[in-house]
Each structure stands twice: as C-alpha cells, then as structure tokens.
Amino acid sequence: MIKRLFLLVALASLVLTACGGQTSSVTPTQRTIYMAAVEPKGTTAAASEPFPGAALPEGGGYILKAPDKDxxxxxxxxxxxxxxxxxxxxxxxxxxxVGINGKEHPFSIETYGSSGVIKRGQLTRVTFTADKAGVFKINCGAHLPSMTAELIVLPKN
Ligand SMILES: [Cu+2]
Incomplete structure (x- = not known):
C-alpha cells in the first residue's frame, strides 16, 4: 500500500514537471523605458560612390538627397x-x-490609443498599463515606414 502511494506521488510529480507544472507568473511592476527620436545620416561623394537611382518608400521615413553642387x-x-x-x-x-533629430514626431501606440508629439530638445512621456498581451506598433505619423517601433507585451501566463 505504501509502496503504491509512493509510486503515485512520484508519478504525479513527474507529470507536473513534464507539463511545466511550475507557474511562471511575473509580478507586474512599474517600468520606465528611455527612448530617442533619431536620424542617422550618411554622406558621400558621387565621384567615389555613384548616386543610387532607385526611389525609396514614401512616407517621410527615408530621405535620399541627390548630389549637391559639390x-x-x-x-x-x-x-x-x-x-x-x-x-x-x-x-x-x-x-x-527625447527628441534629438527632426522638429517633431506625432506618434501613437496601436490598440492602446496612447499618443503624443515628440519635440526636439524635449522629453515626451506616455504612461499606460500594459493590460493587453501581443505585439503593437508605435508609429510616427510623419516618418513612415522606418520610424516604427514594436511594443511587445508578454502574456501573464
Ligand atoms: Cu518621426
């Protein structure tokens, strides 16, 4: 009888372990994520690198400037x-x-509805409770498609 009970407990323990019986709940916390609106730029001479003729996607996110007078x-x-x-x-x-480059960036967070305008030299803060799990776009309305970030909310369980 005791031997049978021991086997049952051992089997139950094995099943729980195999099925990930431990709960992986993470205590919700308050978090601040520090971000920046930036504009990497590269310049070169057409004499050493020919100007690429192909157009880039519209939307303000890419700016390809033709050779200047020099x-x-x-x-x-x-x-x-x-x-x-x-x-x-x-x-x-x-x-x-923080706004580093560009005069301003009007942005919104998909589904969450939070929005704001990032201005150069200023801090813009938006606070929300990440109550919906999934992947949500953070879009700047002035500089698509490149000025897009992803908010990834990991599910509670
Ligand atoms: Cu922008």
Missing part, C-alpha cells in the same frame, strides 16, 4: 531608438522619449 549626396532615415520595447502584461509602463 557632388555630395546623402541618405538619412528617422528611427525610434530602441525600436522594440518588451514588457510583461500588467506592467505600468512609461515611455520617456
């Missing part, structure tokens, strides 16, 4: 840095975004 051409793009924000469901999240 024969220099440039390419630039607007970005969120970082462009992926990973939080746990239930976290109270503050995005604190």
């Amino acid at each position: 024969g220099n051409w440039s390419i630039e793009t607007y970005r969120f840095e970082p462009n992926q924000v990973i939080v746990n469901q239930g976290d109270v999240v503050t995005l604190e975004i």
Whole structure:
C-alpha cells in the first residue's frame, strides 16, 4: 500500500514537471523605458560612390538627397531608438522619449490609443498599463515606414 502511494506521488510529480507544472507568473511592476527620436545620416561623394537611382518608400521615413553642387549626396532615415520595447502584461509602463533629430514626431501606440508629439530638445512621456498581451506598433505619423517601433507585451501566463 505504501509502496503504491509512493509510486503515485512520484508519478504525479513527474507529470507536473513534464507539463511545466511550475507557474511562471511575473509580478507586474512599474517600468520606465528611455527612448530617442533619431536620424542617422550618411554622406558621400558621387565621384567615389555613384548616386543610387532607385526611389525609396514614401512616407517621410527615408530621405535620399541627390548630389549637391559639390557632388555630395546623402541618405538619412528617422528611427525610434530602441525600436522594440518588451514588457510583461500588467506592467505600468512609461515611455520617456527625447527628441534629438527632426522638429517633431506625432506618434501613437496601436490598440492602446496612447499618443503624443515628440519635440526636439524635449522629453515626451506616455504612461499606460500594459493590460493587453501581443505585439503593437508605435508609429510616427510623419516618418513612415522606418520610424516604427514594436511594443511587445508578454502574456501573464
Ligand atoms: Cu518621426
């Protein structure tokens, strides 16, 4: 009888372990993510690197400038840095975004509805509770498609 009970407990323990019986709940916390609106830029001389003729996607996110009077051409793009924000469901999240390049960036967070305008030299903060799990776009309306970040909310269970 005792031997049979021991086997049953051992079997139950094995099944729980195999099925991931431990719960992986993470305590929701308050988090601040520090971001920046930036504009990497590259310039070169057409004499050493021919100007690329192919057009880039429209939307303001890419700016390809033809050679100037000195024969220099440039390419630039607007970005969120970082462009992926990973939080746990239930976290109270503050995005604190500094404007480095570009006069302003009107942005919104898909599904969450939070929005704001990032201005050069200023901090813009949006705070929300990450109550919906999934992947959500953070878009700048002035610089698509490149100025897009992802809010990744990991599910509670
Ligand atoms: Cu922008």
